[in-house]
Amino acid sequence: MSIRVGIVGISGFGGGEALRLIASHPSFELVYAAGESSAGSRLVDRFPGVPSKLAGLEIARWDPEALPDLDLLFASLPTGASAEALARVPEGVKIVDIGGDHRYVDGWTYGLADVWPERIRGQTRIANPGCFPVATLTALAPLLVGGLIEPGNIVIDAKTGISGAGRGGDSRFGYAESNENLQPYGLLQHVHMPEMATTIAHLAGGAAEGLVFTPHLVPMTRGLLVTIYGRGTASTGQCLEAARAYYAERPFVRVTERPPQTKWASGSNLAFVSYAADPERDLVIAMGVVDNLGKGAAGHAVQNANLICGLPETAGLEGAPVWP
């Protein structure tokens, strides 16, 4: 039996990637698409390559009180634009919110699916983690849980593709200003810091004091790499071994000896993690790679949806990454 699915924010990068994944999902049937300025157009007008069974579906003006019969709703709205409206969605409709309005909010489960799938199964309101937090926390979790890195004074240096900013935004995300250019942004106050600090403290059992996080825009469409520096006396081998054991049963996390590259994850729901450590310098380096639109957004959202719908976690997510 198919699960009736809707996507609000379907014309955006996150919503469009959710559409791509849902179109070939074995159990999901897309019956509702919504937005604001795109309302009234058909999916084929926005996505000329959409499978023909979905081509004629018309994008509705987003109205949580005018939903068709739905089992599951993916919300991919700008952060700040979803909380009020999603509170009006009927309780019987499960929601995965890809945006940032419900992370560590009462009544919502923080959907860090590769780390705590058991907390997600059986829930009906899931807040997808931000793209930088998911790469960071997936790399750090085995070390934090195993006491191989201190939760304090962690420094995260991150690089993201331009699609991380969505389709809108100011000119620094346009071709002329982003091509052949590197830009740090969000220094000391990026919105992802609270969810990273909360989760680090939770996993380690100690506060993430002194957390530093600096993202950089790099001239590529998709992909996100975090390089994380922390204190600890474990060796590289011990870090790798801890991660292999931690993720042994998890389908989407790949532990590699080579430093991971963004292309490895492109178009997939995979996360790659690796480590380098120098016990004599009390230094541990953790690295994490995801596709910001895959594990960083829509792929992770589908994984969370599979968990709350009681489906195999990998349903619709088994395609190999795009290479090159």
Ligand SMILES: NC(=O)C1=CN([C@@H]2O[C@H](COP(=O)(O)OP(=O)(O)OC[C@H]3O[C@@H](n4cnc5c(N)ncnc54)[C@H](OP(=O)(O)O)[C@@H]3O)[C@@H](O)[C@H]2O)C=CC1
């Ligand atoms: N891009 C990424 O890599 C990631 C994004 N996210 C988060 O996902 C969310 C979506 O991001 P992204 O897809 O990149 O953003 P985009 O700017 O690409 O898309 C935003 C979407 O929201 C819709 N929208 C905006 N305002 C309204 C409204 N009032 N009512 C209905 N629809 C509205 C737009 O519809 P229309 O065109 O019809 O106006 C559009 O479809 C954000 O919260 C973002 O932070 C999270 C992780 C990664």
Ligand SMILES: CC(=O)N[C@@H](CCC(=O)OP(=O)(O)O)C(=O)O
């Ligand atoms: C390049 C760029 O701007 N990236 C976004 C990350 C997108 C994301 O994960 O957003 P939410 O937390 O709002 O869901 C940023 O730094 O805010």
